Amino acid sequence: MAALTVKNLTREFPSGGGVRGVSLEVGAGEFLVLLGPSGCGKTTLLRLIAGLDDPDAGTIEFAPRSGFATANSRGRIAMVFQNLALYPHLSAFENIAFPLRLKKLAPAEIDRRVRETAARAGLSAGLERRPAELSGGERQRVALARALVREPEIILMDEALASLDARRRSALRLELKNLQRTTRRTFIYVTHDQVEALALADRVAVMHEGRIEQIGSPEEIFNHPETEFVAGFVGEPAMNFFDAQAAVDRGGLAIAGAWIPAVVPAGAPEAVRAGIRPTDFSLEPAPGAASIELKINSVEFSGASFIVRGSLVHSGRDQHSGARSICALVAHRVEPGETHRFYFDPAKPHLFDPESGRRID
Amino acid sequence: MKPGARHSGERGGGFAMLGAALGGFVIAAAVIPLYLLAKQALTPELETFAWPPVWLPRDITLRNFAQVFMVRELRGAIVRSLSVGVISAASATAMGAMLASAMARASAARRVGFATLSGVRLLPMIAVAIPAAVMLAAIGLYDTSDALGLTIIHCAIAIPTAALTLYAAFAAVPAEVEEAAWLDGASALRVFLTIDLPIVRGALATAFILCFILSWDEFGFALLLQQTNRTLPPLLYYYTVFGNVGPASALAILMTVPALCVVIALGPTLRGALISGGSR
Numbered sequence: 001m002a003a004l005t006v007k008n009l010t011r012e013f014p015s016g017g018g019v020r021g022v023s024l025e026v027g028a029g030e031f032l033v034l035l036g037p038s039g040c041g042k043t044t045l046l047r048l049i050a051g052l053d054d055p056d057a058g059t060i061e062f063a064p065r066s067g068f069a070t071a072n073s074r075g076r077i078a079m080v081f082q083n084l085a086l087y088p089h090l091s092a093f094e095n096i097a098f099p100l101r102l103k104k105l106a107p108a109e110i111d112r113r114v115r116e117t118a119a120r121a122g123l124s125a126g127l128e129r130r131p132a133e134l135s136g137g138e139r140q141r142v143a144l145a146r147a148l149v150r151e152p153e154i155i156l157m158d159e160a161l162a163s164l165d166a167r168r169r170s171a172l173r174l175e176l177k178n179l180q181r182t183t184r185r186t187f188i189y190v191t192h193d194q195v196e197a198l199a200l201a202d203r204v205a206v207m208h209e210g211r212i213e214q215i216g217s218p219e220e221i222f223n224h225p226e227t228e229f230v231a232g233f234v235g236e237p238a239m240n241f242f243d244a245q246a247a248v249d250r251g252g253l254a255i256a257g258a259w260i261p262a263v264v265p266a267g268a269p270e271a272v273r274a275g276i277r278p279t280d281f282s283l284e285p286a287p288g289a290a291s292i293e294l295k296i297n298s299v300e301f302s303g304a305s306f307i308v309r310g311s312l313v314h315s316g317r318d319q320h321s322g323a324r325s326i327c328a329l330v331a332h333r334v335e336p337g338e339t340h341r342f343y344f345d346p347a348k349p350h351l352f353d354p355e356s357g358r359r360i361d
Numbered sequence: 362m363k364p365g366a367r368h369s370g371e372r373g374g375g376f377a378m379l380g381a382a383l384g385g386f387v388i389a390a391a392v393i394p395l396y397l398l399a400k401q402a403l404t405p406e407l408e409t410f411a412w413p414p415v416w417l418p419r420d421i422t423l424r425n426f427a428q429v430f431m432v433r434e435l436r437g438a439i440v441r442s443l444s445v446g447v448i449s450a451a452s453a454t455a456m457g458a459m460l461a462s463a464m465a466r467a468s469a470a471r472r473v474g475f476a477t478l479s480g481v482r483l484l485p486m487i488a489v490a491i492p493a494a495v496m497l498a499a500i501g502l503y504d505t506s507d508a509l510g511l512t513i514i515h516c517a518i519a520i521p522t523a524a525l526t527l528y529a530a531f532a533a534v535p536a537e538v539e540e541a542a543w544l545d546g547a548s549a550l551r552v553f554l555t556i557d558l559p560i561v562r563g564a565l566a567t568a569f570i571l572c573f574i575l576s577w578d579e580f581g582f583a584l585l586l587q588q589t590n591r592t593l594p595p596l597l598y599y600y601t602v603f604g605n606v607g608p609a610s611a612l613a614i615l616m617t618v619p620a621l622c623v624v625i626a627l628g629p630t631l632r633g634a635l636i637s638g639g640s641r
Contacts, residue, residue, distance in 0.1 A: 050540075050544060052540050052543075052544075074543070074544055074546060077544065079540075079541065079544050081540070081541060082537075083535060083537055085537035085538045087542070087556060087560075089559040089562075098542070098547075099545035099546055102545060102546040102547055146541075150546075
């Protein structure tokens with residue numbers, strides 16, 4: 001059942017940004033992540049859903065429920081802002097209690113619910129302190145508890161973990177995911193961090209220039225990107241792209257004079273954009289593997305693997321391949337200046353239409 | 362030492378000396394009259410008008426203060442000045458807060474607000490004094506013993522001061538904090554009262570004090586509107602024109618007491634607020 005249905009939503013700003021004709025369905029209890037670069041409209045979409053801004057066109061509908069008018073969605077939605085927006089003059093306790101005090105609940109009931117929710121958000125001590133006296137992580141938890149305490153159906157989060165350092169961010173990310181599972185609330189989470197998006201989401205909606213480029217499970221987004229933008233935005237290090245000539249009959253791609261065997265779908269145009277992820281390369285030959293030869297320019301050790309950048313070595317006279325530097329993740333160290341052969345599964349390259357940016361299957 | 366560094370050092374020294382000289386002048390301009398005032402208040406009138414002038418008091422006396430307190434009108438004037446000041450400053454701060462809040466959030470309000478406030482500030486007050494007096498007389502608020510008419514005028518004069526003092530403080534409240542409160546279920550009025558006002562409370566205190574001093578010190582309208590039911594500044598004026606320089610000086614010293622109390626009590630806070638336009 002859909003908790004929220006967005007239809008053809010448009011909101012544009014004179015200064016740019018905004019959303020253009022976005023349609024979206026969010027299931028009840030789903031963790032949806034809106035992912036995109038800054039200015040892609042993800043925050044605008046979130047603010048429209050929250051009712052903090054009005055759309056130029058389009059509708060937002062909440063699942064019908066007795067006792068609530070569809071027009072008044074405030075009670076069903078809570079939001080955690082990027083800057084957290086805690087009330088600076090109130091203690092952590094009073095910050096969390098604020099929505100309950102507005103509902104004029106009995107003091108004992110407020111006390112019980114605040115302490116319960118604070119504990120659930122991982123806050124046990126320090127409830128009497130003000131936001132300025134709390135650490136970044138504690139402030140984060142207060143904001144989360146304030147959103148949870150009135151038991152909304154949908155919780156909106158705008159880059160909510162962005163202010164934390166990497167270690168605390170990944171810890172809180174896990175807690176957040178658990179919290180969503182145990183509370184069975186619908187979460188809509190905005191981020192520009194694709195690692196965060198893939199880790200948290202049931203479904204990811206990748207946004208670009210005010211539109212949703214693709215919406216799907218993290219695996220779909222990563223393994224089957226529908227557009228060149230999605231392919232390039234998701235994945236770290238980013239996918240390598242080439243301008244290539246596709247030859248369906250010979251089963252391969254010509255990249256700047258070099259011939260690379262690859263699975264080319266029937267009906268592909270002659271000129272394509274080919275993309276291959278750095279993680280798809282290997283130094284070990286495998287049966288049936290295609291390969292390219294790279295002259296290594298730089299090597300970085302990343303702990304689990306080596307990030308190698310190199311340029312294509314090929315017999316052709318044309319040195320211009322569209323990809324100046326190709327990135328590959330390999331298991332053992334190679335040295336700059338050396339030339340190595342990198343193997344990959346010929347089914348791995350993703351092909352995109354250079355005109356529309358759409359995937360070719 | 363590099364020649365360049367020495368050069369800039371010398372120039373810096375020159376500026377510092379000029380600055381010190383200007384600062385000294387400003388301090389002298391403020392302190393010397395205050396000193397003379399205090400001396401006049403504490404010495405017999407003979408000494409005030411002695412020639413050649415006497416710079417150090419010879420004969421200290423509290424007679425001038427005693428004389429001021431014997432004036433029947435004084436009690437009424439103090440009560441009236443306090444009531445006009447407190448009521449006008451409180452209402453101006455309240456209205457200024459609403460205006461500043463609107464100006465901090467809506468660009469239309471900001472444009473209209475700044476234009477209007479600067480307009481009011483640039484307008485010569487004497488230009489509105491006569492029509493204001495006529496209008497107040499028409500509704501029976503001219504020279505009343507509670508000085509309600511003067512309170513209204515002082516409030517109107519003080520609103521720009523209050524709004525401009527409070528504007529920066531309201532602008533510094535993140536919009537998301539208000540939005541969060543709205544999403545938590547608070548009405549716009551509720552957000553203003555329970556979120557905005559407590560956050561800007563320091564600036565509210567500053568605005569109130571500035572407005573109070575503005576009214577406490579205001580002479581023109583007070584002279585015109587309260588011909589018989591006087592406030593302190595006109596009372597002081599009549600003392601002086603009737604030649605009672607000693608008691609007038611004593612009264613003037615007494616009038617600085619509220620300002621001194623405020624400066625001593627809120628010194629650092631107020632100084633910051635006066636410089637920054639009340640942002641904290």
